[in-house]
Amino acid sequence: AGDAAVGKNKSVSCVACHGAAGKVSIPMYPNLAGQNAMYLEQALLSYKKGERSGGQAEVMRAYVLALSDTDIADLAAYYASLQP
Amino acid sequence: AGDAAVGKNKSVSCVACHGAAGKVSIPMYPNLAGQNAMYLEQALLSYKKGERSGGQAEVMRAYVLALSDTDIADLAAYYASLQP
Numbered sequence: 001a002g003d004a005a006v007g008k009n010k011s012v013s014c015v016a017c018h019g020a021a022g023k024v025s026i027p028m029y030p031n032l033a034g035q036n037a038m039y040l041e042q043a044l045l046s047y048k049k050g051e052r053s054g055g056q057a058e059v060m061r062a063y064v065l066a067l068s069d070t071d072i073a074d075l076a077a078y079y080a081s082l083q084p
Numbered sequence: 085a086g087d088a089a090v091g092k093n094k095s096v097s098c099v100a101c102h103g104a105a106g107k108v109s110i111p112m113y114p115n116l117a118g119q120n121a122m123y124l125e126q127a128l129l130s131y132k133k134g135e136r137s138g139g140q141a142e143v144m145r146a147y148v149l150a151l152s153d154t155d156i157a158d159l160a161a162y163y164a165s166l167q168p
Contacts, residue, residue, distance in 0.1 A: 024120065027120045027121070027122040027123065028120070028122045028123060028126065029120070029123060030119055030120060030123040030127075031118065031119055031120060031168070033168075034115065034168060035114055035115055036108065036111045036112070036113070036114060036115060037111070038111040038112045039111065039112060039113060039114040042112065042138075042139050043114075043139075045138075046136070046137075046138045046139055046141075049138060051136065051137045051138035051139075051141070052130070052135065052136050052137075053130075053135045053136075054126075054129075054130045054133060054135035055126050055127075055130055055135075057130075057135070084115070084117075084118060084168035
């Protein structure tokens with residue numbers, strides 16, 4: 001499992017769209033706070049593998065391509081730890 | 085925008101994986117309660133259009149193919165209305 005504290009430090013690029021605490025102000029983007037870590041990890045890996053298209057998938061893919069599997073696990077743990 | 089009350093009636097098939105009130109007990113699935121309606125709608129349309137693969141995408145696609153755009157809007161409104 002990822003390290004939420006480390007994930008917080010890696011979340012700087014996520015904030016613009018997903019909010020400072022994983023709650024968005026832009027309704028076309030998903031809230032992440034309190035989402036299940038396993039699901040978040042799988043979604044990020046899907047973006048990385050190019051398994052999602054449409055919507056913001058290309059934007060997400062560009063961000064996620066820079067992340068290691070450890071980064072992804074840490075980010076998933078961080079967002080799962082936040083109050084929804 | 086969709087009708088949350090109508091969406092609730094249409095959510096019977098969603099419950100097995102996404103929980104009775106949009107909170108899952110199976111960590112590989114996403115919570116839906118309190119998610120943004122616009123995002124939920126876009127995600128469901130992406131499954132319908134085959135823009136997502138991997139994970140549970142084929143399962144989701146099979147369910148969503150049976151839904152009209154109105155059904156999708158109603159379901160999105162319903163899950164967005166629930167307490168996260």
